[in-house]
Amino acid sequence: MFESPRQCVNVRGAWSESQEELHETQPVSPVNTGNRGKKKKKKKQQHKREKRSDSVRKMSTDKSAAAAVSDERKVELTSTVINSDEPIVRGIFQIEKKSCDVVLTATRLIWTPIQPETPTGEVDARRREERVELKDVFAVKVKRRRSVGQQTGGTLLGLTLFRCVRKGRKLKDRPLHLNNLSVDHCEVWFKHLKDLLSGFKERPKSLKVLVNPCSHRKEAEQVYRDTVAPLFKLADIRADVSVTERKGHALSILKECKLDEYDGVVCVGGDGSVAEVAHGLLLRAQMDAGKDTDSIFTPVRAALPLGVIPAGSTDIVAGSVHGIRHPVTAAMHIIMGHRQAVDVCSFSAQGQLLRFGFSAMVGFGGRTLALAERHRWMPPSQRREFAVIKTLANLKPEDCELSFLPLKQNQRDTQEQRSGESVRDSDGGGTDEDEAWQTTQGLFLNISIMAIPCLCSMAPRGLAPNTRLDNGSMALIAVGNTSRSEFIKHLKRYSSLTNQFSFSFVETHSVRAVKLRPRSRVGWADDTSEENADGDSKSTPIISSEGTYPWNIDGDLLELPSEVLVRVHPQLVTLFGVNVEESEESPIKCGCL
Ligand SMILES: Nc1ncnc2c1ncn2[C@@H]1O[C@H](COP(=O)(O)OP(=O)(O)OP(=O)(O)O)[C@@H](O)[C@H]1O
Secondary structure, eight states: OOSOHHHHHHHHHHHHHHHHHHHHTSOOOHHHHHTTOHHHHHHHHHHHHHHHHHHHHHHHHHHHHHHHHHHHHHHHHHHHHHHOOSOSEEEEEEETTEEEEEEEOSSEEEEEEOOOOOTTOOOOTTOOOEEEEGGGEEEEEEEEEOOTTOOSOOEEEEEEEEEEEEETTEEEEEEEEEEOOOHHHHHHHHHHHHHHHTTOTTSOSEEEEEEOTTSTTTOHHHHIIIIIHHHHHHTTOEEEEEEOOSTTHHHHHHHHSOGGGOSEEEEEEOHHHHHHHHHHHHHHHHHHTTOOTTSOOOOOOOSSOEEEEEOSSSOHHHHHHHSSOOHHHHHHHHHHTOEEEEEEEEEEETTEEEEEESEEEEEHHHHHHHHHHTTTTSOHHHHHHHHHHHHHHTOOOEEEEEEEEEOTTTOOOOOOOOTTOOEEEOOSOOSHHHHHOEEEEEEEEEEEEESSOOOBTTBTTOSSTTOOTTSSOEEEEEEESOOHHHHHHHHHHTTSSSOTTOSTTEEEEEEEEEEEEESSSSOOOOTTSHHHHTSOTTTOOOOOSSOEEEEEETTEEEEEESOEEEEEEEEEEEEESOOOSSOOSOOOOOTTO
């Protein structure tokens, strides 16, 4: 009962066929030609030389023809196997200490414990069939017993399948041991399982991995080495790892490396690193497509999917595509080839592309980051709390002109216009798009523009719960001028389930594009500086001689002058992950609020 006779024939046939294929592709051995006799060979040498070029051409044609035929045969064989749910191979393995009758089909592994016959011939009703779907299996390995320190060899114990199992939002690897001491038996099963697993074409085989050693608590390298690399190795994924040496290093690597050698790019770090890698992938795609980024252009999609291993402090991108901040889950999404198309924003000024990104904040969000960056010497969490408290203490609105292009059919959640602000149509252009622009002028405490929901522990429903990863829109959240206490109330709502937007001073829109133009000629200054600390916090724009404003783009500080145009580009990148509605992480309130 090791293999059913019919299947056994098939299996042996397939095994020997694959051996033949190997021989077919072997080069002709010089030893074999020598056996034909040296004299005869000499006479023929001249003739051979003349014919060499012809025969080389013919050989290569024959080889490619043979390869094509063999490929066709492979496809035929594979499709015969994949189209049927017939048993491919059947045999006995010990699974969880029980001898089982195991059947492998093209889609699953099914096993039933073997029961000894009872004297009365009764069948045990508890005899249950169990199964594993191959779409949940990511690796098969030979299992051996080895003594301490032994690197190779060892006694064969059987095979181990590695499954990807889901527990809530978490994905984990779980082994299933199939014990059988027969080398022949295991070899046949191993080959079939390998063949079937290689049919999952969406699973990556080769990855470029970029690790930011400075993310958050400087744990990214350790997270990759201890948690992710062993899983990639198990899944037979080749990983070409680069540890970044400075800001912008990932970008230059992506500009130069041969992307066609990889099936995906993986970033180990926080949101700033992810944004840099996504920007790099997109910039590379535009370069390869010959796009002029010094003009307003329609970008092409990134060539490779991006995997995100969270190792930062907020990990908004990982939270949005995994629903949880968990490196093993992130690695499993990559290994299983789960893909999710994601919208991306482009930020440009004076017609020039500044960068691609997922989210941006101006006002409170920008100032807090700018302040935190100026206190890099502090530990990360302390720095963040300090910056939030200090920016709240010196809360100041920005005087801006905010224009936006609403989503055509789907404009929602627009609240009543804030009193004292004018709303008018844009004066430029004359095309349909230009006519649809809406413009607001006034004082804003914060403006957020987000192409993804931005799920994180501080906002389990997301900083922008009204947008989706791939719906081709951005959430524009404009927080008007109000008292400090009302603003804090609004911020606190992010960590609760109450609607954080149900305030008269907050308006939200689903938009395709946003233009933001500071109305003050002067820019901003460090809130900790003496001259700004004394100002009227409700109405006086803060002063800087440089005329720039701090933008928080995916956790990265960009000090941008003049008008900035933000456009959404539907599904411009593919991330390894899924579409999640809400983060599973328990809400964390910011300690300083
Ligand atoms: N070797 C390096 N030294 C200094 N900075 C680096 C290095 N490698 C990358 N960076 C930059 O560090 C910045 C911040 O990194 P990252 O976002 O990963 O960490 P974080 O700020 O701690 O996390 P989060 O954004 O989730 O809060 C990124 O913009 C990235 O470009």
